[in-house]
Amino acid sequence: MTYEEILANARGNMGPCKVCPVCNGLGCKNTIPGPGSKGTGTVAPRNYNAWQNIYLNLDTIAENRGVDTSLELFGRTFSMPVFAAPIGAVGNHYGSLLDEGTYTKTLAQGCVDAGIAAFTGDGLKEIFFQAGCDAMSAAGFAIPTVKPWHRDLVFKKMDYAKSMGAEVIAMDIDASGLPFLKKMDPPSGPKSVAELREFADYAGVPFILKGIMTVKGAKKALEAGASAIIVSNHGGRVLDHTPATASVLAEIVDAVEGKIPVLVDGGIRTGYDVFKALALGAAAVLIGRPFVTTVYGGGAEGVQVYVNKLKAELSDAMEMTGCASLADITRDVIRYE
Numbered sequence: 001m002t003y004e005e006i007l008a009n010a011r012g013n014m015g016p017c018k019v020c021p022v023c024n025g026l027g028c029k030n031t032i033p034g035p036g037s038k039g040t041g042t043v044a045p046r047n048y049n050a051w052q053n054i055y056l057n058l059d060t061i062a063e064n065r066g067v068d069t070s071l072e073l074f075g076r077t078f079s080m081p082v083f084a085a086p087i088g089a090v091g092n093h094y095g096s097l098l099d100e101g102t103y104t105k106t107l108a109q110g111c112v113d114a115g116i117a118a119f120t121g122d123g124l125k126e127i128f129f130q131a132g133c134d135a136m137s138a139a140g141f142a143i144p145t146v147k148p149w150h151r152d153l154v155f156k157k158m159d160y161a162k163s164m165g166a167e168v169i170a171m172d173i174d175a176s177g178l179p180f181l182k183k184m185d186p187p188s189g190p191k192s193v194a195e196l197r198e199f200a201d202y203a204g205v206p207f208i209l210k211g212i213m214t215v216k217g218a219k220k221a222l223e224a225g226a227s228a229i230i231v232s233n234h235g236g237r238v239l240d241h242t243p244a245t246a247s248v249l250a251e252i253v254d255a256v257e258g259k260i261p262v263l264v265d266g267g268i269r270t271g272y273d274v275f276k277a278l279a280l281g282a283a284a285v286l287i288g289r290p291f292v293t294t295v296y297g298g299g300a301e302g303v304q305v306y307v308n309k310l311k312a313e314l315s316d317a318m319e320m321t322g323c324a325s326l327a328d329i330t331r332d333v334i335r336y337e
């Protein structure tokens with residue numbers, strides 16, 4: 001199965017997603033329900049475009065040692081620094097071909113088979129979070145991502161995640177911008193540093209905060225005891241007019257001073273984009289929408305095909321810039337034009 005065949009299989013089967021040759025946010029614009037971004041629909045394209053403005057510094061005067069794309073994180077070894085991003089409620093956004101259970105199980109297993117891992121999502125129906133935890137348990141590893149509900153519901157969901165064997169739990173703190181969360185009673189949404197510290201303690205496993213876009217936010221996440229942060233604007237779905245994640249990544253990495261790993265997502269589509277994110281200081285990246293396409297168009301095998309493609313591209317970038325390991329990918333291997 002080739003990547004092009006996966007896209008062809010998926011086309012016409014993904015509800016409002018048109019399965020564009022390049023998933024750059026232009027085809028879906030502001031289509032929600034659907035995979036689009038909020039308001040003007042310009043944030044997802046901005047995320048994508050920002051990576052395209054970064055270039056690689058070719059330099060092959062180096063020892064010919066081969067390249068090692070492996071990553072150590074959360075006490076585990078991964079084949080490359082890429083995770084599938086949490087995508088919840090696929091049935092609402094991509095039509096009815098796959099239910100939440102089938103989607104998350106296929107994705108989590110496909111990722112583990114490919115040596116990486118999936119984050120799983122959350123949503124209004126209880127089954128959305130549970131399906132992710134069940135998939136994690138079946139696959140052996142995944143990272144459930146709970147939304148910033150009210151305290152008791154967060155605790156209840158964390159209890160379920162832990163009962164299913166979660167080794168790491170994430171929270172998409174930026175989900176406060178989703179309309180259904182705004183309407184919740186008791187109120188859900190923004191959380192103080194003290195409230196987040198309570199969640200981090202209650203998790204009892206590494207707790208990741210996803211949806212950090214400022215130096216100030218990163219410092220608050222550190223204060224709250226986060227074990228890692230994810231620079232993310234939720235693919236443009238929670239607030240219109242935000243900058244691209246690639247634009248804010250370096251300053252956030254600098255502010256964190258290596259105290260915890262900084263991950264990033266938003267418009268990362270190829271292994272070359274992964275390389276650029278690492279050069280700006282990310283420990284790893286998450287990729288969202290393209291993994292949905294690979295599962296719809298190719299199942300667990302589709303995930304393997306996409307991961308192989310990403311790995312070949314990242315390896316090419318490393319080899320051609322004189323980087324034998326991920327640690328060698330520093331800011332001097334990229335430039336802006």
Ligand SMILES: Cc1cc2nc3c(=O)[nH]c(=O)nc-3n(C[C@H](O)[C@H](O)[C@H](O)COP(=O)(O)O)c2cc1C
Nearest residue numbers: 085086087088121122172234235266267287288289
């Ligand atoms: C349909 C859809 C559903 C999503 N659901 C979740 C979710 O449940 N939890 C979460 O943290 N992020 C969710 N996200 C955001 C993604 O995890 C990710 O941050 C975003 O899509 C940016 O990455 P991408 O440009 O590679 O898609 C969702 C995104 C989409 C498009």
